[in-house]
Amino acid sequence: MPPVIIDVTAAVIVKDDRICCARRAAHKEHAGYWEFPGGKLELGETLEQCLVRELAEELAIEVRVERFLLTSRHRYPDKIIDLHAFQVRWLCGDFNCVDHDLIRWLPLSELQQLPWSAADIPIIDHLLAQTIG
Ligand SMILES: Nc1nc2c([nH]c(=O)n2[C@@H]2O[C@H](COP(=O)(O)OP(=O)(O)OP(=O)(O)O)[C@@H](O)[C@H]2O)c(=O)[nH]1
Numbered sequence: 001m002p003p004v005i006i007d008v009t010a011a012v013i014v015k016d017d018r019i020c021c022a023r024r025a026a027h028k029e030h031a032g033y034w035e036f037p038g039g040k041l042e043l044g045e046t047l048e049q050c051l052v053r054e055l056a057e058e059l060a061i062e063v064r065v066e067r068f069l070l071t072s073r074h075r076y077p078d079k080i081i082d083l084h085a086f087q088v089r090w091l092c093g094d095f096n097c098v099d100h101d102l103i104r105w106l107p108l109s110e111l112q113q114l115p116w117s118a119a120d121i122p123i124i125d126h127l128l129a130q131t132i133g
Contacts, residue, residue, distance in 0.1 A: 061093030
């Protein structure tokens with residue numbers, strides 16, 4: 001059987017020239033790796049609606065989805081992830097950690113210092129290749 005393709009959204013949240021990086025908690029798959037907050041698309045929702053819902057659930061923040069950046073397709077041993085990245089503006093809320101055990105705000109130039117989930121590497125490369133603000 002061909003592997004399932006899972007649509008996942010990812011938010012590049014920029015605040016004061018720093019980008020929100022989230023570390024997956026110990027109880028999660030890919031624990032210890034860094035990713036952009038977001039999650040799996042649910043039936044009937046758009047990618048933008050998914051991102052708004054996931055960020056409310058995961059971080060307790062309200063956001064405005066500003067623009068689509070790119071989709072990174074990555075084959076993990078058990079599945080294929082289509083990771084849809086968007087630039088997102090934080091509006092309000094406190095960045096509580098639910099699925100993550102650590103949040104860090106890093107300038108673009110330091111993102112590569114973290115061990116990112118493999119699907120995120122093209123997103124990091126994309127960000128480094130352009131200027132976002
Ligand atoms: N949210 C998010 N997920 C990512 C990123 N990169 C990446 O490979 N993933 C993978 O995409 C999948 C879906 O993420 P998720 O956070 O909704 O899923 P999960 O494992 O928590 O599942 P669950 O919500 O069913 O417990 C996971 O396998 C996760 O490791 C990323 O930047 N953000």
